[in-house]
Amino acid sequence: MDRRELSALAHADHPISAPLSDSTVEHLLRRAIRGQNAHLLDLGCGDGTWLLRALRARDGATAVGVDISGAGFDDVLGEAARLGLADRLELRRQDVAEYRSDRKADLVLSVGAAYAFGGLLQTLQAAREHLAEDGLLLLGDCFWEREPDPAVRAAMEDGPQKFADLPTTVAQVVADGWTPVYGYTSTIAEWDEYEWCWTGTLAQWALDHPEHPDRDLALQMSADHRTSWLGGYRGYLGFVVLLLRPTPAQA
Template sequence: MDRQLISRLAHAHHPIAAPLTDESVARLLDRATAGTDAGLALDLGCGEGAWLVRALAARPHWRAVGVDLDAAALTLARESAEALGVVRRIGLHHVDAREFSSAEPFDLVLCVGATHAFGGLLPTLAAAREHLAPGGRVLVGEGFWEREPSQAALDGLGVARDDYADLATTTDRVMAEGWTPVSGYVSSPQEWDDYEFAWTGTLAAWALDHPDHPDAAPAQEAADRHRQEWLHGYRGTFGFVTYLLRQD
């Protein structure tokens, strides 16, 4: 079963592809756009555009650009923008985020839960810097180790121990690259549980509701496997931090 399709189905009831509640997303966007009546935002790996359409709906003088490789997700993003009346203020590009270029700099660059597209947090920040206007801000979300991971946690996430660090080390690495955290938010255990139950439950429900679909069995298997990897692997071990950054 196509991984992009799995992700779209699993995020149907939790369109923010990260362990963040709607309230947390709203607070992060408020802080990221504070003091600016108008601006231009870029989401590198926007998926269904959930961050951007919410930002535009609350900020009538902002414009936005979203970039993603999933054409179907971009279609959903456009539909959401139309439903909220912001479609004229958003541009959506079906292109690899690593290859996107723009002649216009951005006041806010987002990449929350999509740093894998660039090969990790620091390469993502290097890419964001190329798009950022002077005085601009970056909102980036990344995983970190809440505690030393077990082999089950590593296997469940499909990563190596050195792919992530603890929160202090992660923050030190960001600062060493010339970024200053002006705000930050660590997702709560409740947000993690809500996200994972939504991901696995929505995918499993789709499989149950479409028993004759050729992807029903693979979807159920993906949901069951993910639930196992989470509950018996990385739950309580893997954390998620969202930084708001400015350049030194």
């Protein structure tokens, strides 16, 4: 079992892989989906939970989710079949940066998946390629609520993706040719719920499976994540979801 699979286990009690409550997710989907027959594309869909919830709320909508992991796909597809939605949901195990389709989406979602593209601007470019004319992008990404300790910043930005403060993040999106038509910033309560679920669910799994060969790794991964959160980025790292439309070119 690799770390990606262990991370999927950690999300069992909070399948939305972002610090967002169930009611917030429903609210965002209501704002984002226009028309009963909308086609949705989720780039970095996790197990597909966002799309399943969207299809339950919108008769006639169709959806494709793409994620390199594929963990949880079977459960979500099974639930879709039980609800009579199987013919409207497709989940593809693939690198999102390599996904191509001739069908454009009325709504592209990419929530907490910018790392898969290498950063915010690369995510915006990928979404633009898949978006139908007059389509919408639901983009979720982290930002710095306040300047963190240099060690915390280094730990959270150890890959190609770097974070800015919220005004700078929004300014970067606007400069790239997008107009925000709605936005939501996660509360500290949503962050805490997400992180306690992440660390606690993984620890619970490890304690329930004492003979599993990855038990110690899971416990260590949970403890390391908890320390990084409570002793590092809690109260510093924020999360924003922006509903975006391409800005029309000026005549």
